[in-house]
Amino acid sequence: MSKRLKIGLFGFGVVGQGLYDIIKTKNLNIEIVKIAIKDPTKKRSLPADLFTTDREEILNNPDINTVVELINDTEAAFEIVSRALSTGRNVVSASKKMVATYLEELIALQQHHGTSLLYEASVCGSIPIIRNLEEYYDNELLHSISGIFNGSSNFVLSKGYNDNLDYDAALKEAQDLGFAETDPTSDVGGYDAKYKLVIAAAHAYGIVVKPEDVLNIGIQTLSANDLKYAREKRLKIKLVPVAKELDEQNVAMFVLPKFVNENEFLYNVDYEYNCVTVQAAFADQQFFYGKGAGGHPTGSAVLSDIAALRYDYQYEYKKAKLRTDLKFTNDIELNVYLRYEDEALVDVLNFIHIHERFYSDSYKFVLGKIGLQDLIANQQRISDNKAFVAFADQLTGVSLASALKHNLEVI
Numbered sequence: 001m002s003k004r005l006k007i008g009l010f011g012f013g014v015v016g017q018g019l020y021d022i023i024k025t026k027n028l029n030i031e032i033v034k035i036a037i038k039d040p041t042k043k044r045s046l047p048a049d050l051f052t053t054d055r056e057e058i059l060n061n062p063d064i065n066t067v068v069e070l071i072n073d074t075e076a077a078f079e080i081v082s083r084a085l086s087t088g089r090n091v092v093s094a095s096k097k098m099v100a101t102y103l104e105e106l107i108a109l110q111q112h113h114g115t116s117l118l119y120e121a122s123v124c125g126s127i128p129i130i131r132n133l134e135e136y137y138d139n140e141l142l143h144s145i146s147g148i149f150n151g152s153s154n155f156v157l158s159k160g161y162n163d164n165l166d167y168d169a170a171l172k173e174a175q176d177l178g179f180a181e182t183d184p185t186s187d188v189g190g191y192d193a194k195y196k197l198v199i200a201a202a203h204a205y206g207i208v209v210k211p212e213d214v215l216n217i218g219i220q221t222l223s224a225n226d227l228k229y230a231r232e233k234r235l236k237i238k239l240v241p242v243a244k245e246l247d248e249q250n251v252a253m254f255v256l257p258k259f260v261n262e263n264e265f266l267y268n269v270d271y272e273y274n275c276v277t278v279q280a281a282f283a284d285q286q287f288f289y290g291k292g293a294g295g296h297p298t299g300s301a302v303l304s305d306i307a308a309l310r311y312d313y314q315y316e317y318k319k320a321k322l323r324t325d326l327k328f329t330n331d332i333e334l335n336v337y338l339r340y341e342d343e344a345l346v347d348v349l350n351f352i353h354i355h356e357r358f359y360s361d362s363y364k365f366v367l368g369k370i371g372l373q374d375l376i377a378n379q380q381r382i383s384d385n386k387a388f389v390a391f392a393d394q395l396t397g398v399s400l401a402s403a404l405k406h407n408l409e410v411i
């Protein structure tokens with residue numbers, strides 16, 4: 001017999017409402033006791049006495065044994081989740097920035113208080129990847145995880161490539177559809193994808209990395225010339241997070257735009273859809289595909305975690321406990337495409353090898369191999385120059401799939 005869950009819900013936005021719609025259709029031995037909201041003036045679809053603006057009404061209610069946190073404020077979310085875990089409540093959260101930023105503290109809190117925090121919905125919405133990385137790939141040697149982890153930026157890229165819609169109009173549409181973050185820089189700048197990558201890597205490899213240590217370069221500076229070039233080469237541009245085990249001691253991670261060809265799974269993942277590709281030693285390449293944003297898809301992942309709590313499921317973080325030899329590194333080289341205006345930028349980036357250069361009055365690019373550390377050191381300069389950088393193995397003759405599969409030094 002499953003445990004009866006009495007839930008205190010924080011947040012009733014797109015995901016909170018999506019969750020409520022789904023719960024209504026089920027008979028799961030769960031009850032939403034109270035919903036904490038920020039804005040009491042907003043018109044709600046449920047009786048007023050279900051709502052409160054006082055978080056203490058949930059956190060101090062001894063009747064509530066489960067907290068579901070679906071708010072937009074990272075610091076407030078951490079405070080709520082920490083207090084709930086410390087007072088014997090199990091928690092479900094969809095806050096990727098909060099989980100990625102405070103993962104170490106959250107793991108310690110769970111271990112100290114014997115409580116459980118589940119966050120499947122925080123990574124790629126409806127795609128069940130965290131529990132799979134944690135449980136299913138428990139004994140597998142994972143060479144890499146990669147994919148499309150941000151629906152809004154993928155929406156903007158697909159609208160530009162498939163429908164010729166300009167960047168601002170496409171981003172506005174993603175916002176209107178409820179996919180984009182309050183600050184869309186998080187989406188188009190690759191931050192959101194990075195938080196999800198950090199969380200996924202903790203369950204894939206057992207390494208807990210601070211988001212600020214991982215490079216993210218986004219699509220804000222993408223130009224019509226970049227898209228035209230990609231089309232001529234029969235490639236698409238996607239924003240791709242990568243975590244790759246280089247050897248038995250080192251895992252590299254970064255988020256970069258990437259040229260993808262039609263043989264890659266990512267090529268046909270368009271609009272708000274997300275995907276995760278897992279390259280494993282024995283299972284070989286696997287592909288998870290689904291909606292990464294939106295109320296009902298994300299709500300379905302939240303509900304799956306809630307349902308798991310009825311049986312006291314918790315992440316064991318087994319890999320973190322067992323694989324203490326594995327470390328995060330930025331000490332890698334990769335092939336990139338750099339579209340730029342200022343020649344000085346090419347000089348400071350210290351290309352190790354230049355594969356191709358192109359100059360015209362309106363369009364200049366260089367294709368070559370570069371140290372990830374040099375990209376990190378010059379990230380601000382790249383952004384100030386409005387230069388566009390993309391991971392470009394498909395343009396230099398080494399496919400990402402084969403690079404990842406054969407564990408080459410160059411990713």
Ligand code: HSE
Binds near residue numbers: 125150151
């Ligand atoms: N802003 C996110 C996205 C929402 O566009 O993917 C889901 O995390």
